[in-house]
Amino acid sequence: MVVGADVRGRRRRGTILAGAIFLALIGLQAVSMAAPITPGAARGVEIVRMAGFCGLVIVLVLRSTTAFSLMGRNAELDDELSRANRAAASQAGLIAAMVGGVVALMASLFVALSVSDVLPLVLMLGAFVAAVRFARLEKRGEADA
């Protein structure tokens, strides 16, 4: 049973890491290639893209900072080490998002920035850093006994 928890833990770490990389790629792509969205006149494809991006952010944040799972709580994957790792990941994600917000605010003094320019980057930064931090912390202790 404990060996199974090791495998599940590694799988969880890999999934979160893959999700974080994917989020970074689509987030950066969206920022570099997106045409401005006209409020109230967004195209269907823009709505779908935005919904997908938000969904990915929410899933990543939930998986790396909370014990939320659709499959129900797994006591072996939610022990005190994982809780400590999630707390550290939350802290790192929050700080990263704050720094991103501060940088964007300062940049707005020199460059015209809209909400749709800044928010995706701030959300992506926070979720990405939290997910990567969690994955790195979870990697500790995976060495063989």
Add this chain to the structure above:
Amino acid sequence: MPERKLLSNLKEVRTKAGLTQAELAELVAVSRKTINTVENGVFIPSTLLALKLAEALGTKVETLFELD
């Protein structure tokens, strides 16, 4: 005042008891990773976990952990 660190004798006591990390983890209902990180000093266990480990190994918390 210099900060004192926690020294872990968990690995020695566990080995003497003939248990693997996985077996001990199952006894105290945590993951093997948690046992590994406690043994390596990477993670400081809570009071509850320390008591559970001591009980599972039939010893006292002071035998498992000490201040340097």
